[in-house]
Amino acid sequence: MNQVAPTGDQDSGSYVEPGGEFTRDTRYITTRITADGRDGYPVEPGRYRLIAARACPWANRTLIVRRLLGLESVLSLGLCGPVHDKRSxxxxxxxxxVDPVLRIPRLQDxxxxxxxxxxRGITVPAIVDVPTGEVVTNDFNQITLDFSTEWRQFHRDGAPDLYPEARRGEIDEVADLVFRDVNNGVYRCGFAGSQEAYDKAYDRLFxxxxxxxxxxSRQRYLVGDTITEADVRLFTTLTRFDPVYHGHFKCNxxxxxxxxxxWAYARDLFQTxxxxxxxxxxxxxxxxxxxHSDVNPTRIVPKGPELSNWLTPHGREELGGRPFGDGTPPPPPQPGELVPPGHGAD
Structure with missing residues (x-):
């Protein structure tokens, strides 16, 4: 999601609302790609391209779910760079x-x-209909759920059930709380325009x-004894907490x-x-x-923190649980989709 700011004089736009609380624009393109094609976009292998950015926590969710379910061969991936301007x-x-499939330099095209x-803002993740070059949806909340449900015919053998029907009510409830207070809560801290707004967001977050x-402390995963959509949604915020949110967003x-x-929970997932x-x-x-140059005017990128500790033992196996349920781990990433050496915790 990491929305391109629509206002401001700086190249990257302004994100802080002076004197007030940060309010996210949650009006997305709600068209869905479904098995029955009821919105005019049926699930078809090779027809669509997922546009994401590894920098963005909302887009990172789609990268994880696509990998876990094995949709790489039916849904191609285009990756934007980490830095954008206020346009796109x-x-x-x-x-x-230029994206090699869509032949466009900007997602806004x-x-x-x-x-x-x-x-509104040009956001990732987005799914584009390759034949027409038109965006289909940027509804990050629904995209990964549809990967689990509407794209089921194309899941790999051994794909986990990330949104089991019997657990959906609890998954949705936990995910909503996590979104309100944690996923979006860190932004409400970082983009607060007043001390009062910041204090309120900080207290809700912690x-x-x-x-x-x-x-x-009592269970290995957020819902049940397997990894679900709820874990994916929390994980992408936790990985950014120490490198970014603790300092840059004052979540300290x-x-x-x-x-x-x-920390042990996050490392458990990271090593999965x-x-x-x-x-x-x-x-x-x-x-x-x-x-976020209005938050960090110098645009200096810190060298820290140390990241190799993400690979240290976590001990969460003692709580039991089966990461993939009756399924199996995904195969290694495709060669063209590997995180560059030195960019992970290696």
Missing amino acids: WTFDLDPGG AYFARFPDYP SRIDWLTERL RSKLSEIPVL PGFGDTVDFVQIKQHYYIV
Whole structure:
């Protein structure tokens, strides 16, 4: 999601609302790609392209779920660079700065192809219809759920059930709390425009952190004894906590690495195939510290923190649980989708 700011005089736009609380624009393109094609976009192998950015926590969710379910062969991937301007995410990682499949330099081109007067931020993740070059959806909340349900025909053998029907109510409830207070809570801290707004967001964030700590002290995963959509959604915020949110967003009651239960939980997931192998810490830091120039005017990217500790033993196996349920781990990432050496925890 990491929304391109629509206002401001700086190249990357302004994110802080002076004097007030940060309010996320949650009006997304709600068109869905479904098995029955009821919105005009049926699930078809090779027809669509997922556009993501490794820097963005909302897009990182789609990278993880796509990997876990084995959708790489039916849904191609385009990756934007970590730094954008106030107009759009761009394909500056590709030769000539052009996506090799869509043949566009900016993600906004796919948005404008369908909605010439699209009025809101150009966000990732987005799914583009390759034949028309038009964006289909940027509804990050629904995209990964549809990967689990509507794309089931194309799941790999041994794909886990990340959204089991019997657990959906609890998954949705936990995910909603995590979104409100943690996923979006860190942004409400970082983009607060007043001390009062910041204090309120900070208290809500760490109250939920304490709630999560208590819950995860008794069970290995957030819902049931297997990895679910709820874990994916929390994980992408936790990986960014110490490199970015603790300092840049002033979420500094404690580092993640100083919260034993959550730190062990995060390392458990990070070391699970499909999770840590999608994380690019270099791009994460570049994105936040360079793009949010109203928060960090110098745009200096910090060298720390030390990241090799993500690979230390976590001990969560003692709580039981089966990461993939009756399924199996995904195979290694495809060669063209590997996180560059030195950008992970290696």
